[in-house]
Amino acid sequence: MKIIAGNWKMNGSRAALETMINSLRDVNTPNTVILCVPYTMLRTGANGVQTGAQDVSPHVAGAYTGDISAQMLADAGAKYVIVGHSERRAYHNETNAVVRSKAQAAINAGLVPIICVGETMDEKQAGKAMAVIESGVRESVPSDENGKIIIAYEPRWAIGAGLTPTSSEIAQAHALIARTLKSMGRGGTPILYGASVKAGNAAAIMSIPNVDGVLVGGASLKPDDFIPIITSVK
Ligand code: 13P
Numbered sequence: 001m002k003i004i005a006g007n008w009k010m011n012g013s014r015a016a017l018e019t020m021i022n023s024l025r026d027v028n029t030p031n032t033v034i035l036c037v038p039y040t041m042l043r044t045g046a047n048g049v050q051t052g053a054q055d056v057s058p059h060v061a062g063a064y065t066g067d068i069s070a071q072m073l074a075d076a077g078a079k080y081v082i083v084g085h086s087e088r089r090a091y092h093n094e095t096n097a098v099v100r101s102k103a104q105a106a107i108n109a110g111l112v113p114i115i116c117v118g119e120t121m122d123e124k125q126a127g128k129a130m131a132v133i134e135s136g137v138r139e140s141v142p143s144d145e146n147g148k149i150i151i152a153y154e155p156r157w158a159i160g161a162g163l164t165p166t167s168s169e170i171a172q173a174h175a176l177i178a179r180t181l182k183s184m185g186r187g188g189t190p191i192l193y194g195a196s197v198k199a200g201n202a203a204a205i206m207s208i209p210n211v212d213g214v215l216v217g218g219a220s221l222k223p224d225d226f227i228p229i230i231t232s233v234k
């Protein structure tokens with residue numbers, strides 16, 4: 001059983017989500033399927049798919065114009081929320097500390113945060129990838145061991161680029177994340193791989209040790225691309 005999560009980023013429509021959910025009706029899979037959609041498309045899950053958001057406020061309520069609380073996401077039907085995605089870190093200057101407080105807010109509202117970590121190309125070329133990944137996990141995961149979480153390893157240089165790390169690079173990163181989580185009292189936390197996943201590479205990526213599923217961007221937008229990923233593994 002794997003976790004197949006889609007990240008629609010700022011794409012799609014309520015009608016497109018309806019089409020996707022209808023297309024999933026006849027898909028027989030043991031895998032957990034999640035679609036992280038824009039706020040306006042959140043809804044209660046159906047046909048074996050749950051929805052999630054792509055960001056959340058660290059605050060519970062109050063004068064934070066334009067922000068959305070974890071409780072509001074839960075109220076809208078979400079079960080998951082991505083925190084610390086590379087694009088949030090890059091375009092909104094989100095630090096590990098901010099990501100951790102958002103993850104904690106999600107847990108407090110009964111949501112499962114999908115906490116993203118990963119290195120930039122500069123960090124990779126400087127030989128710092130493993131250090132960045134480890135500190136990403138240590139600093140972005142709430143120290144409170146309560147509440148389920150999911151980690152997504154997303155090498156930032158590979159997102160949307162059609163590039164993927166080698167299998168051994170993915171294996172090394174996931175093994176490090178698994179060890180780090182264990183040392184934090186969070187052994188067994190699912191670890192997803194994300195960046196340029198498509199039907200043609202999904203099964204191979206999910207056969208790598210410690211890869212418990214995938215977080216899919218572009219290839220999660222259309223049923224014809226997403227369903228073959230869901231059905232590529234049991
Ligand atoms: P792509 O699958 O489009 O590379 O995006 C990956 C991603 O950012 C998922 O969160």
